[in-house]
Structure formats: structure tokens, C-alpha cells
Amino acid sequence: xxxxxxxxxxxxxxxxxxxxxxxxxxxxxxxxxxxxxxxxxxxxxxxxxxxxxxxxxxxxxxxxxxxxxxxxxxxxxxxxxxxxxxxxxxxxxxxxxxxxxxxxxxxxxxxxxxxxxxxxxxxxxxxxxxxxxxxxxxxxxxxxxxxxxxxxxxxxxxxxxxxxxxxxxxxxxxxxxxxxxxxxxxxxxxxxxxxxxxxxxxxxxxxxxxxxxxxxxxxxxxxxxxxxxxxxxxxxxxxxxxxxxxxxxxxxxxxxxxxxxxxxxxxxxxxxxxxxxxxxxxxxxxxxxxxxxxxxxxxxxxxxxxxxxxxxxxxxxxxxxxxxxxxxxxxxxxx
Amino acid sequence: xxxxxxxxxxxxxxxxxxxxxxxxxxxxxxxxxxxxxxxxxxxxxxxxxxxxxxxxxxxxxxxxxxxxxxxxxxxxxxxxxxxxxxxxxxxxxxxxxxxxxxxxxxxxxxxxxxxxxxxxxxxxxxxxxxxxxxxxxxxxxxxxxxxxxxxxxxxxxxxxxxxxxxxxxxxxxxxxxxxxxxxxxxxxxxxxxxxxxxxxxxxxxxxxxxxxxxxxxxxxxxxxxxxxxxxxxxxxxxxxxxxxxxxxxxxxxxxxxxxxxxxxxxxxxxxxxxxxxxxxxxxxxxxxxxxxxxxxxxxxxxxxxxxxxxxxxxxxxxxxxxxxxxxxxxxxxxx
Numbered sequence: 226x227x228x229x230x231x232x233x234x235x236x237x238x239x240x241x242x243x244x245x246x247x248x249x250x251x252x253x254x255x256x257x258x259x260x261x262x263x264x265x266x267x268x269x270x271x272x273x274x275x276x277x278x279x280x281x282x283x284x285x286x287x288x289x290x291x292x293x294x295x296x297x298x299x300x301x302x303x304x305x306x307x308x309x310x311x312x313x314x315x316x317x318x319x320x321x322x323x324x325x326x327x328x329x330x331x332x333x334x335x336x337x338x339x340x341x342x343x344x345x346x347x348x349x350x351x352x353x354x355x356x357x358x359x360x361x362x363x364x365x366x367x368x369x370x371x372x373x374x375x376x377x378x379x380x381x382x383x384x385x386x387x388x389x390x391x392x393x394x395x396x397x398x399x400x401x402x403x404x405x406x407x408x409x410x411x412x413x414x415x416x417x418x419x420x421x422x423x424x425x426x427x428x429x430x431x432x433x434x435x436x437x438x439x440x441x442x443x444x445x446x447x448x449x450x451x452x453x454x455x456x457x458x459x460x461x462x463x464x465x466x467x468x469x470x471x472x473x474x475x476x477x478x479x480x481x482x483x484x485x486x487x488x489x490x491x492x493x494x495x496x497x498x499x500x501x502x503x504x505x506x507x508x509x510x511x512x513x514x515x516x517x518x519x520x521x522x523x524x525x526x527x528x529x530x531x532x533x534x535x536x537x538x539x540x541x542x543x544x545x546x547x548x549x550x551x552x553x554x555x556x557x558x559x560x
Numbered sequence: 561x562x563x564x565x566x567x568x569x570x571x572x573x574x575x576x577x578x579x580x581x582x583x584x585x586x587x588x589x590x591x592x593x594x595x596x597x598x599x600x601x602x603x604x605x606x607x608x609x610x611x612x613x614x615x616x617x618x619x620x621x622x623x624x625x626x627x628x629x630x631x632x633x634x635x636x637x638x639x640x641x642x643x644x645x646x647x648x649x650x651x652x653x654x655x656x657x658x659x660x661x662x663x664x665x666x667x668x669x670x671x672x673x674x675x676x677x678x679x680x681x682x683x684x685x686x687x688x689x690x691x692x693x694x695x696x697x698x699x700x701x702x703x704x705x706x707x708x709x710x711x712x713x714x715x716x717x718x719x720x721x722x723x724x725x726x727x728x729x730x731x732x733x734x735x736x737x738x739x740x741x742x743x744x745x746x747x748x749x750x751x752x753x754x755x756x757x758x759x760x761x762x763x764x765x766x767x768x769x770x771x772x773x774x775x776x777x778x779x780x781x782x783x784x785x786x787x788x789x790x791x792x793x794x795x796x797x798x799x800x801x802x803x804x805x806x807x808x809x810x811x812x813x814x815x816x817x818x819x820x821x822x823x824x825x826x827x828x829x830x831x832x833x834x835x836x837x838x839x840x841x842x843x844x845x846x847x848x849x850x851x852x853x854x855x856x857x858x859x860x861x862x863x864x865x866x867x868x869x870x871x872x873x874x875x876x877x878x879x880x881x882x883x884x885x886x887x888x889x890x891x892x893x894x895x
Binding site for chain 1 (some may be wrong): 599601602603651654657676680682683685688689691692694695698700703704707708710711713714715718721722
């Protein structure tokens with residue numbers, strides 16, 4: 226983790242602040258992740274380490290530990306946080322096979338380096354490891370929360386696939402997709418953390434709601450940024466959603482305001498998958514013309530507000546304050 | 561299940577006898593399998609039902625219920641048996657993507673019908689469902705056994721992949737592969753069934769050992785039959801292992817006795833993957849010349865004997881007798 230022990234607190238992002246405050250538990254989480262991604266089969270260790278070494282923001286395990294901390298006890302949290310990150314990583318591996326992605330976390334995607342076969346199987350290995358870690362918590366409630374989330378993620382991925390290229394997708398269908406493929410694991414990471422931290426059902430429910438709405442906002446902003454940002458800043462290829470025909474929030478909002486020419490443009494590029502090198506720039510122009518990014522950010526902001534409301538049912542603390550600040554950070558981030 | 565309520569008991573195979581004796585629990589298992597393979601995402605239900613409707617022998621869930629029955633209580637067993645079958649089915653789905661299989665259970669493989677993307681994701685869905693079912697047992701020991709088995713299966717698949725085309729594979733390495741990719745789930749199915757049936761640690765250990773050795777023998781015979789049997793009788797394509805360069809027991813034994821010409825043949829066909837339409841017949845001839853099938857069946861028989869020894873530590877009963885007969889049936893089957 227890039228904790229910021231020597232950085233000015235005032236300029237630290239909420240994620241940096243979480244990493245700094247929880248660095249002991251995050252170090253334990255990372256040690257568990259490194260240890261448990263090993264196998265006596267060398268190729269497995271190699272593939273798992275490739276993706277894990279690339280890092281990523283580790284936002285989900287941070288949320289698990291923060292939730293445990295809010296509930297008073299972080300002793301058991303690193304194991305749960307590592308399980309959450311393994312589920313996320315397994316999902317990314319299978320996602321990259323499914324999407325035929327070229328890049329992930331700023332590096333060539335694992336499937337491009339190791340092939341689809343290894344990538345599918347190492348994803349399965351990490352799922353197995355995740356459940357082994359959860360078994361070690363000896364708490365069936367944690368297994369319940371994360372088994373359910375794992376199943377829901379796969380449903381979200383299939384739903385997204387089924388809706389690819391479908392210009393008639395509604396905002397509600399889009400919400401269903403991102404709820405399942407992203408918000409479900411954010412919610413589970415928070416709820417499982419609360420349980421691991423000794424929280425009662427009310428605390429777990431509040432943290433689940435916080436995680437759900439944070440995850441919704443997070444994915445919406447991610448989808449907006451896919452039309453805004455250069456590849457280097459995202460760690461994945463900007464414009465991937467466009468190229469893959471994934472109808473996301475900015476396009477859905479732009480479609481709602483589209484004239485006939487624009488609708489024909491979206492139909493050709495995203496439904497018929499007939500794209501020229503200039504089309505991404507044109508897509509960005511149309512999205513900008515209809516202020517679809519700003520409108521999308523307002524919808525994400527509503528989720529942040531709902532997350533804040535859930536958080537406010539928990540006792541006040543500095544940790545709660547940082548989780549609150551994280552909401553604004555997620556909604557206003559532009560990389 | 562094809563129970564044989566109207567068939568002559570004397571001619572019934574041990575699998576038929578298990579299905580007949582345990583038909584109430586197997587009906588409950590099948591109802592659970594059908595119910596839990598459904599999703600509100602129609603494509604998931606469709607893919608899952610495609611493979612599940614094709615049936616298969618259901619040998620793993622039968623073992624789970626038989627183990628529970630041996631231990632005195634089958635009430636909780638159908639749920640565990642369904643979880644075991646889901647793990648197996650998920651593995652088959654991912655396997656077919658990995659192997660680019662053309663056929664499975666006598667039908668075109670799911671990846672050929674629904675594409676690799678759906679096949680990977682529905683496999684993930686079934687893994688998730690399996691763990692949800694296990695959570696419902698409220699018994700962390702069952703989750704422990706099956707989480708570990710899931711992880712080991714993926715290790716076995718990767719190891720098999722890494723050893724593909726490697727003519728220097730030893731019998732011990734081959735054992736490691738089939739232990740992980742097949743015997744681990746047989747062992748887990750039996751051990752989890754024993755626990756679900758109220759058995760103590762001794763009973764669970766004995767059933768685990770029985771399942772392990774049964775699984776080893778089962779896979780060895782499967783691998784031998786891949787060079788003996790017509791496709792129709794196997795439900796998958798005979799000769800698949802040869803075409804895919806998987807070095808299995810009959811080839812390893814034939815390699816040990818090979819002269820220079822034969823070694824060159826194996827090297828060209830399985831290492832360099834340079835095959836002509838006549839090569840499978842030639843491979844069969846070489847295997848027959850060295851009596852490699854018979855030698856392989858003798859090794860499988862040794863596992864059956866070890867399984868029998870484990871079984872004999874449990875109290876005598878008609879169910880134990882059928883599980884004993886199952887060993888001979890598995891080792892002597894030729895389709």
C-alpha cells in the first residue's frame with residue numbers, strides 16, 4: 226500500500242487517510258494476500274502475483290477494515306479483507322477473459338500474458354482461497370454475506386453481457402447491472418467488516434447500505450470517466466466501454482436526449498459494433514453536448530447522499546468522518 | 561435420476577442400487593439442483609439447465625447421501641449433495657472453456673452453444689450457489705471441506721495444463737493431477753456427507769479415504785477408456801485426451817515400455833501436437849501391444865483395495881456392502 230507516512234495530512238485523500246490510519250491492518254491484509262496467493266503449482270502463484278502485484282486501489286479491503294474499526298475491533302478483519310480482495314481479483318481475471326481486455330491496472334491483462342486457460346483457472350483458485358479464508362473466521366454470517374455477493378456478481382456480469390449493444394436499456398436496468406457487478410461486493414465488504422469487528426445487525430445493515438451506495442456512485446463515476454480520461458490515468462484502456470458496446474450511464478443519458486443523427490451514430494457504433502478510429506471522440510462530443518457527464522455525476526451524488534444517511538446512524542468518530550469524506554472524493558474524482 | 565424401481569435387483573449396478581435405495585433423498589437433491597440453478601437472469605438459468613438437464617451419472621451426490629446414510633441421518637444431505645454437484649458442474653463448464661471441448665454428456669459442450677463468456681460466468685454463478693447452499697447447512701466443517709476441495713480442483717487443472725505434452729511426466733505427477741482434479745471432490749463429497757449425517761471425525765476420515773481412492777480408480781479407468789471406447793458410450797468424445805496432448809495412465813505406461821519408433825510417435829503426436837487422422841488408431845495399437853490398459857486397471861484395482869480397507873473400519877450394513885460393490889463396478893466398467 227502507498228500509505229503516506231511522510232505526506233501532508235491536509236492534502237491526503239480519504240483513501241490515503243484510511244490507508245494511513247489502518248496501515249497495521251492493511252499490512253496484515255497484504256501479507257495474507259501475498260501468502261495465500263501462493264500455490265505449490267508455480268504457474269498459479271505466477272498469475273496470481275502478476276495481478277496482485279499490480280496493486281489497484283485496495284478500496285474494498287480498506288472498507289472492510291474501516292467497517293471493523295468503526296465497530297470496535299479489527300483483530301479478525303485482515304483475513305476477511307483478504308478474502309474480499311481475492312473475490313474481486315478472481316472477478317477481474319474472469320472479466321478480462323470475458324471482455325478480451327487488453328489492459329488492467331496499467332499492465333497488459335493477465336489473459337494476454339498467460340492465456341485464457343490459466344486466467345480462468347487461477348480465478349477459480351482465488352475464489353477457493355477466498356472461501357478457505359472465510360472458513361478460518363469460523364463465522365458463518367461472513368460466509369453468508371460473501372457467498373451471496375459472489376453469486377450476485379456473476380449474475381451482474383451476465384446481465385451486462387445480455388444488455389450489450391441494447392440501445393433500449395433503461396436506467397433501472399443499468400442500475401441492476403452495476404448493483405450486481407460492483408455495489409454488491411462493496412456492500413458485502415462493509416457488512417462483513419462490521420460483523421468481523423463485532424458489530425450488531427444494525428451496524429452491519431448500516432454499513433451494507435453505505436457500501437451499496439458508495440459502490441453505485443463509484444461505478445457510475447468510473448463509467449463517466451471512461452469517456453473523459455486518458456488511459457494512463459485509469460490503469461485500464463479509456464474508451465473500453467464504448468469499444469465493447471457496453472451501454473453505461475453517460476451514453477444512456479445522451480441517448481435519452483439524442484436527435485435522429487445521434488441515435489443513428491449510437492446504433493452504428495454500439496449496436497452494430499461498426500466503429501471508426503474517430504468515433505470515440507465523436508461519442509465524447511455528443512456526451513458533452515448533452516451535459517450527460519454532469520447529469521450522471523448528479524445521479525452518483527444522490528447515491529453518495531444516501532450512503533451518508535446510512536453512515537449517520539452509526540456513532541460519530543474520526544473514522545466515520547473519513548468514510549463520509551470518501552463519498553465526496555469518489556463522486557468528484559476525475560482519475 | 562434413473563432409479564430402477566421395476567428392474568430386477570440382481571442385474572442392478574451398485575449405482576442403480578444406490579439410486580433406488582436413496583431415491584427420496586436424490587429426488588430432494590435434484591429438486592434443489594433444479595431450483596437453485598435458476599436465476600432472475602434468464603441466460604443463466606438457460607446455460608445451467610442445459611448442462612444439468614444432460615444429467616451425467618450424479619455419482620458425487622449419490623456418494624454424499626450414501627455417506628450420510630451410513631452415518632445414520634440423511635436429513636441434511638440433499639443440500640450438501642446439491643452443493644457438491646454444483647461445484648462439479650461449475651468445474652465442467654470451466655473445463656470445457658479451457659479444453660475447447662466439443663462434447664460433454666453426449667451433447668455439444670456449453671461453450672460451443674452459448675459461447676465462452678456465458679460459460680465462464682455461469683460456472684462462477686454455480687460456485688456461488690454451491691457456497692450459498694453450504695452456508696444453509698450452518699456447519700462450518702462442511703464449508704471447510706468443500707472450500708478446500710474447490711481450490712485443489714483448480715490447482716489440479718492448472719497442473720494438468722502445465723504437464724500437457726510433457727513426455728517426461730512421471731506416474732507420481734499423473735497421480736497428483738488426478739488426485740487434485742478428481743479424487744479431491746470424491747473425497748470431499750464423502751467426508752461432507754458423513755459430517756452432514758452426524759458422523760464423527762473417524763467416520764468422516766474413513767469416508768474421505770474411501771472417496772479419495774474411489775476417485776483415483778474412477779479417473780484412471782476413465783483415462784484408460786478414452787483409448788478404448790466409442791464416443792457415444794462415453795458421452796464425451798473418445799480420444800479427447802490424445803488430441804489434447806494430455807499424458808494419462810495408458811500412455812505413461814506405454815511410454816515406459818516404448819522403443820525409439822514408438823517414442824518418436826508419442827513425441828510427434830502428443831508433444832509436437834502433429835497428428836494425422838490415423839494416429840489415434842495407432843496409439844491404441846501401441847497401448848494394446850504393451851498391455852498398458854491391463855496394467856493401468858491393476859493400478860486402479862490397488863486404489864479400490866485401499867478404498868475397501870477404509871470402508872471396513874465402518875460398521876457393517878447393506879449400504880456399506882453396496883459401496884464396496886461400487887469399487888469393483890468402477891474398476892471393471894468399460895463404458
